[in-house]
Amino acid sequence: MTRPPPKSGKKAPRAPAPRPTMRKVAIAAGVSVMSVSNVVNGRFDLLRPDTRQRIEEAIAKVGYRPHAGARNLRRSRAMTVGLLIIDQSGTFLGEPFIAQIAGGLSATLGDYNYGMLLQASPTLDVEDSLVFEHGRTDAVCVFLEGSDGYRAKLIERLSKLDQPIIAFQEVGLRNDLPNVCVIRQHDLVGGQLIAQHVRDLGAKRFAVLTPGIMRPGASQRLIGIREGLGRDSGEKTCAIIPCGDMSFASTQAALLAFLADNPCPDAFLSLNDHMGIATVKLMKAQGLRVPQDVMVTGFNNMEFRQYADPLLTTITSHAYEMGAVAAKAILYRLEHGRFEETEIVLPVDLVVGGSTVTD
Amino acid sequence: MTRPPPKSGKKAPRAPAPRPTMRKVAIAAGVSVMSVSNVVNGRFDLLRPDTRQRIEEAIAKVGYRPHAGARNLRRSRAMTVGLLIIDQSGTFLGEPFIAQIAGGLSATLGDYNYGMLLQASPTLDVEDSLVFEHGRTDAVCVFLEGSDGYRAKLIERLSKLDQPIIAFQEVGLRNDLPNVCVIRQHDLVGGQLIAQHVRDLGAKRFAVLTPGIMRPGASQRLIGIREGLGRDSGEKTCAIIPCGDMSFASTQAALLAFLADNPCPDAFLSLNDHMGIATVKLMKAQGLRVPQDVMVTGFNNMEFRQYADPLLTTITSHAYEMGAVAAKAILYRLEHGRFEETEIVLPVDLVVGGSTVTD
DNA sequence: CTGAAAGCGCTTACAG
């Protein structure tokens, strides 16, 4: 009989009462654990009504709650989907596009009783991230950063981890990876639409504002813009302005540096709304009229677009839906053993505002 | 010997190769599972170097990866913290204040090798939410909605779930719940500061814009504002304008309805920046000058504050840090069996902008 | 309708 050391100044911290287990319920009800399991899992057809009732009373009496970890181990499923976001800036959820994807994914998974394990990784070396540990997740969604080549290699490796993978916004991957499904939106078309729009309005000289670290969607937007501007435009008239972390301050600093060495273009095309609004405000502060003197466009059509004047011409992204679609694709894969489609592309729409067209 | 039915049109889907287990590694290396376990867990002092090497080679050869689910069951810990957000609007991560808390929590937990299980619940009835299932999480953070009384009762019940609880932004809870730690910021002081500021500037008649569904922080901000306006202001001059989901459109609609029946106050005090900016824009559209004709304030000092003109006078909230502090508190609790502090209050600061003061 | 037993993949005293 070992006892806690006597004369301790404080009350001996009483040992945490062990959680009631199925065994305890079984004993209390005078049945086997298996019958308890049947009640807990709603297999009432396997029980006599009075047995069931006795067990239910015992459950209530001892305050039993099932241990999901044990059940999941036994059933070899985690009822959880991982969401891994590579983010070297450390503010992943501060980006509304990502926050909305996460929101749609989490909400839809929740509807089907799945959880979402969220992790951001500052490093590109991601294979022993928590979300890939066996028994933690049944599938994982990734939103990567880095060069096209790096990401392609990484996804190939991830596809061998014996875990279904959803890759957001990727394009041009090998299509023989059965464990991988790409979900993206038509960023290329979005880029084309917005570029054609400003070109049709007569702009000749362009500058594109890009994030300092490109995600895959951004590259597509840029390609689309180049296509939309058209080769008939003749001269090389499309500058690129990287804007670091895309914050208001970084964007304006990058713009000022650009304008110190270059004439002001006819139109600034920004790869998201953040940078677009920062541009509008800087132009106005410089005494230029938007859109008469210079046009500005954004991308994503986030709620905060409404905060600035004039309203940004932009492209609507259905980010929340992208998360929801991912959840559905995973659920299908988990049920049927394969992805229904290996690539899903969501549409985008042009929204014209006062930043390119006067009322 | 049962075989798959012959003459199937498709290739028989080959049974997914079972994941290599410790047993497989042990056999491959000619040792016991326990030695494999020792290698996997870095207990190298318990092994002869050559044994270790043989095992490491076997691990690489069979492609073994540990099963976190099994390990966690055995060790009775989940290495995961839940984050539960009650959200009746369905856009929880769209709210930057919440997204930042989640980001800070997730990043800090990740540093200590803990995962974050994120779930939003549209209902207030939350006890059998995923995040409270045993074996899934070691602790859970909650950010609730609903009346003060409802939330207090709910937290009392949650504290009996045998799971440490961090309650964000709660105030005035019973302080005898050893399983509960409150982490909040000084919203009341923030409210006071901002109210005193506009009062000192000579405003006499006020209106406060509030969310349609109050979270606990919002109530505190309101109380602080009332205190800051002071009883010496004499008349009842502080109106309340609930703004539904706080979107740009809802806020402006609520404002217009208010102005149809009431004279314009001297100052609109908004419980967050979203509504503050929507107010500024509406006032300007109505031909009023901000701040000369009407003052407007916000709350939280989010990045998008920079998007509107004039710059909102607001209160800085350290939401990301709040998440990080929560992670630290949980880690301490998990290690020492009790919370270091039962309540942690983060400071707030007044930031003056052009929406109350002319340059 | 009910129960005894094996096992999910690990870890951890306990012997040797």
Next chain:
DNA sequence: CTGAAAGCGCTTACAG
């Protein structure tokens, strides 16, 4: 330094 065995809390064929 190494191994055989028990057990974390469940589920699931298999008998009775």
